[in-house]
Amino acid sequence: MSLTVVSLGGPVAPEGEDMLRAAGIASLATAPYPSREEVIELLSFRQPDALIVRLVERIDETVLRASPRLRLVHKHGAGTNDIDVAAATALGIPVAAAVGANAHSVAEHAFALMFALIKDLRAQDAFVRGGGWAKKTYQGHELRGRILGLVGMGLIGRNLARMASAVGMQVEAYDPYAPDAAFGADLDDMLARADVISLHCPLTDQTRNLINARTLGLMKPTALLINTARGEVIDEPALCQALQVGTIAGAGLDTFSPEPPAPDNPLWQLGNVVLSPHIGGVTEEARREVSLITCGNVISLLKGETIEPRFLVRG
Template identity: 40%
Template sequence: PPSAGLDMMLTPEVREMGLQVTNASGLHAAPVVETAWALTLAVSRFLKHFGECQQKHVWDQFTPYDLNDRTAGVVGLGGIGRRYAKIAAAFGMRVIAVDKHAPEKPDEVEELWPLDRLNDLCAEADVVMIACPATSETQGLIGAEQLALMKPTGIIVNIARGGIIDEPALIECLNEGRIAGAGLDVTKVEPLPEDDPLWDTPRLVITPHIAGWSNDRSRSVVRFFCENLRRYKAGEPLQNLVDQQQGYPVPGA
């Protein structure tokens, strides 16, 4: 598929047929990470609030949050997570991460932990950025327990898949002001229904699953497909070959 997500592709029928499946993991990392940072900054700098003030012609000098010397916690250190971490370091942030497969630690990441230390990351990070694959294991990965561990000044951003965050728990958390805010490019149900409570949740910025979109999207997908087709015909290893048990490409597998 022309994206990283495989939740609609790896059906039981596809698995039984023994087909080789690849995805476009990392292909759209640049625009996805730009969106992740747009959401991070929109929340930390209260741009939603200031946009509302502009519409009302109100000059409200509300004090935003600084990111310098704060901690970014990245959940999933694939191509998107690594790129986000590199930019976080450029902002002067300390970077920690969790990843199921614990790849080699990039220089910009200070601590790389296994996924079972997710709670430690949520408690320590000022910004939690979700970039892990959507699998049965990651559904509801961020729930009431993890949100309760976050700092009152904490921000959570999700550009992965909607089901990874427990949305009712997030809504309750934001309504009660227990964290500073959240940015979502993805929701469990898409398009998001008009009457969904997420729309009216305070300190929440929503974009309609457009993180991977760019003016070069179609060309880059076609180039990637043609290269994999060439490799397949030549009997060479395919790029981004998916481990169908895990549900995503596994480096070195």
């Protein structure tokens, strides 16, 4: 019997496609963010054995039931908040993720957002393009000597901690699940002390709107907020208000709620924000690594073989 894989939200890297083809597995991909109706219609028609989840709104029970042959759902990345893992588990469908594959890329992106803000690169780029040249008015700063507060100390947080330490930042971290007691800082205290807060936690019931009006109010008026985690970790209206009135100095955002964000999102009007379209983990190097891990796991599981336990997501 032939096997079929559908990649929702775009194809995997060419090296991944080659792996699937060599294993005798047919693959096809949708455009980014297909509608729920389009997904259900496609899965009902093609009856795939596995789904690779890239850019899609939500994989719920109805979507999972659209293909009776479905044996696996694999996230092309690490976060699985767009997959109803509990529903998949109840249906006997394992869920896997390419944990750690893009950790270095995301850490670099968070670091880049910090530099863009602290060096005022957005405004300086526009200034020069507009014919300006007045170095005496520049008010950029250094990251050296500043306190970086990390919310989450998984692979991304640890990578960023090493990068930040190399430029002379003092690193503190809050992660109640990390085994190392050194990462057990009190969140409120760290928010009040840090010059930069960078979010690297998964989206859970406990982390949804973790950064809100109250927690933003604890931060320094000179503080910067970086989010390369999930948009829902931040209460966006509260953040907009904090940026408008100067509760904090600026924000670097790679993720939003919802995605893609609305064209009239008030963040677009703010000059103290640097934005990117959820691409922190999709450099060519990271995309290739994610695709190789994802396709390798898909091939193994569809052939009845085991994969490393760290890639399996518990319901």
